[in-house]
Amino acid sequence: MWLFLPFVVLPIIEIALFIQVGGAIGALPAIALVIGSAFLGVAVMRWQSTRAAMDLQRAMQEFRAPGRPMAHGALVMIGGMLLVVPGLFTSMLGLLLLIPPVRSLILRQMASRVQVSGMGLHYSQSGADFGTDYPAGFRPGRGGREDGVIDGEYSVQDDPPAPVREGLTDQGGTGGKPGNSGWTRH
Numbered sequence: 001m002w003l004f005l006p007f008v009v010l011p012i013i014e015i016a017l018f019i020q021v022g023g024a025i026g027a028l029p030a031i032a033l034v035i036g037s038a039f040l041g042v043a044v045m046r047w048q049s050t051r052a053a054m055d056l057q058r059a060m061q062e063f064r065a066p067g068r069p070m071a072h073g074a075l076v077m078i079g080g081m082l083l084v085v086p087g088l089f090t091s092m093l094g095l096l097l098l099i100p101p102v103r104s105l106i107l108r109q110m111a112s113r114v115q116v117s118g119m120g121l122h123y124s125q126s127g128a129d130f131g132t133d134y135p136a137g138f139r140p141g142r143g144g145r146e147d148g149v150i151d152g153e154y155s156v157q158d159d160p161p162a163p164v165r166e167g168l169t170d171q172g173g174t175g176g177k178p179g180n181s182g183w184t185r186h
Contacts, residue, residue, distance in 0.1 A: 014087035021088055030088070037091035041083025044098065048076045068107075075103045 022030040052073030059066040079097030082090045096102050 010087075010089070013089050017088045033088065034086050034091070037083045037088075037094070038086065041080045041085075041091075041094060044080035044083060044094075045077060048073060048080060052077075071107050072100070072103050075106060 018030060018034075021033070052069065055069035055073060056066050059069050075097050079094040082094030082097065085091075085094075097106075
């Protein structure tokens with residue numbers, strides 16, 4: 001029922017608003033507003049597609065999380081689509097989504113309602129508890145340990161030549177107290 005409510009209410013709002021605006025400025029200027037907003041919406045969507053790609057690329061180059069540029073880009077695209085939809089109310093909503101502070105407010109409201117939870121794998125004696133369809137390259141731990149121990153292998157490498165080895169130890173030269181750091185052999 002709630003899904004169909006916007007499809008009933010939105011046309012009623014659009015018709016009532018069109019009648020009010022058409023009565024104030026005339027029918028032809030009101031129609032011109034609707035057509036002009038559709039052209040503006042197409043231009044915004046074309047412009048935003050290239051801008052979103054550049055923002056995403058810049059975020060990746062600067063090693064920033066791409067979520068913010070993607071979210072703003074998505075809201076601008078939605079705004080462009082609302083401008084293309086015939087009607088004055090949807091065009092007004094589309095124009096509001098083109099204003100950066102409005103987008104930031106919407107994203108803050110959406111982020112306050114998002115709840116993040118972690119996901120982990122729990123092992124039993126028979127393997128992971130999500131079944132036997134493991135992702136490519138994944139195999140459950142040996143023995144089905146549940147104590148957090150990770151099995152591994154290591155090999156001992158020969159010490160490098162003396163000039164290289166001198167810079168690797170924590171004995172003397174750094175002004176700190178010489179001692180066993182656990183990373184070097186003494």
